[in-house]
Amino acid sequence: MNFLAKVSPIRLVRRAFTRMLNVESIPTFDRYEHASNMRTKDLFQFEPFNDNELVNFPRQTEGKNYELNWSLASEWFTVWGNAYRNPDRSLLMKHLKCVRDEAGNAFCKRTYKLESEVAACTKDFEEVCDDVKEYLSKVPNLYVEDAAVASGRLLETRIRSVTNDPATALAMKNLLHRMPLRHPQTPHPLGLIVARGMPTTFTAIGEDVHSRALTVLVGGDAPISTIVKEVAHAMDMYYDQERGTIALPSSNAAPIKGPLTKCVLPCAVTCSDKVRMVFGLPRNAVNPLVESKSLYCDSNAILCRQGLSRCFAGVECDESGLHLDHDMVLNQKVYRFIEGDNLLTLPDEVLFVEQEQKEGEIRDAATIEKLLMKHVKNEEYVSFVMDKLQGSVFRTVTGSSLTGLSKSM
Known part of the structure; x- marks a missing residue:
């Protein structure tokens, strides 16, 4: 009562009338009741929203695909910026830093090393693979190409190529065999990870413990021809693994290949x-x-x-x-x-x-x-x-x- 005694009654009526006008002036389509556990109608807690955003959730755009991001996350990648899956050639050409002519050709210059200067990495493959993926998890754009090495019902082998360089992505898009696009989580027996910009240039082939794919790692400034040779070598290794081994029960000799x-x-x-x-x-x-x-x-x-x-x-x-x-x-x-x-x-x-x-x-x-x-x-x-x-x-x-x-x- 002491508080009311200090406040003028006219001021109280004015504030109550003003609040009533403000509440009534809110459009009815902006009023929103919480769908879960809200018991009051405190409209000031919520901002007006667009129904289309709710209907279209999750909101996906080019480079923002949740299924692809989850698929890359299962392989130990973290998509920091955009991840493009099988991007169109026009998008890759747009991302190139190059000189263009009137015919639409893009002329790019990269400081690649010679094939003889690219050494095979002798460190533990799992450790190197984690370092490459950690590096690619900090780049603004990832280009993913789900394709195949070889073709035909008896020979084709799925491969996933991941790189941060649009020029490398466009080259591999033209070199690999095109296949119908399936779910991003579809297993791929082969993998290719090219990390441009790493301080050292190297190649390595081994089994990725996360994707269970025979993976080719390429770091630094290795030329495209080296990447092609390493992928072909990995393909040969995969065919050799498919043969399996046959044990000889009547002999103590080592198992022979199929x-x-x-x-x-x-x-x-x-x-x-x-x-x-x-x-x-x-x-x-x-x-x-x-x-x-x-x-x-x-x-x-x-x-x-x-x-x-x-x-x-x-x-x-x-x-x-x-x-x-x-x-x-x-x-x-x-x-x-x-x-x-x-x-x-x-x-x-x-x-x-x-x-x-x-x-x-x-x-x-x-x-x-x-x-x-x-x-x-x-x-x-x-x-x-x-x-x-x-x-x-x-x-x-x-x-x-x-x-x-x-x-x-």
């Missing part, structure tokens, strides 16, 4: 009127074969019982002499996607590019094995090739004659 049904070979494949395997294809012959649309792969072909396939769906071409159309030119290299079937027939001809030998057909098995061993460097693979290509014609050619032959391929 039968060899497919292998990765360091040779090119061309297809037009005939299917040809080419060992030792010179780099200056790649562009003419690409322009004539007769090149199937420039290396890392896969030989199986059913025929020929390829690890990668794209090839590395030189900028000079190549028709450019909205391409990325990275250090004067173009990574071009090559259309082709999943599986070709066994080759009609096998060509060895040799400068020191005469051109002609080879019929001596010992000579063929010697030439194969020079390129393949694996006796078991050589025996497999000799067994599967009994109906093929083996020939030696020179680089100059191969250039002329490429016009008819």
Whole structure:
């Protein structure tokens, strides 16, 4: 009562009348009752909201996909900024720091090291993998490509490529095989993690304890060609693991490997009127074969019982002499996607590019094995090739004659 005695009655009436006017002036569509446990109608606790935001929750935009983020989190990545899954080429071209011409081509320059300068990391793979993922968890953009190495029902192997560099992401997008997009949590037997900007340049291959995938780690300024070689090597290791081992119960000898049904070979494949395997294809012959649309792969072909396939769906071409159309030119290299079937027939001809030998057909098995061993460097693979290509014609050619032959391929 002492408090009321000090306050003028007129002032109390004025304040009550003002509060009544303020409450009545609030629009009815802005009044909101709490849906869970609110018992009073204290409207001042809540701000007006948009119904669309509630209906569309969770609000996802390009680079903000909750399913992808949870999938990356299960593999020990933390998405600090944006994560783009299988981004369109236009988005990657937009993110490139490069010079563009009137035809829409992007010319990029990166300070990559030579292949011979990139060393394999000798530290514990799990520790290195955690360091790479921790580094990538602090970058503004991650580019994820869910694709495949090799193609076809019997050969394709899913791979997830994660990098913070749009140029590397665009190159791998053109090199890897495209597949229907499935749920982000779909298992992938192979993994590729490229962390640009790390202080050291290295490569490493091992099993990721989080994704359970045979993973290729690349750090620093390794060139794209090194990444391609490491992924092909990982693919070969995965095929070797698929063979398994067979224990011999009647012997104390170590278990033997299962039968060899497919292998990765360091040779090119061309297809037009005939299917040809080419060992030792010179780099200056790649562009003419690409322009004539007769090149199937420039290396890392896969030989199986059913025929020929390829690890990668794209090839590395030189900028000079190549028709450019909205391409990325990275250090004067173009990574071009090559259309082709999943599986070709066994080759009609096998060509060895040799400068020191005469051109002609080879019929001596010992000579063929010697030439194969020079390129393949694996006796078991050589025996497999000799067994599967009994109906093929083996020939030696020179680089100059191969250039002329490429016009008819």
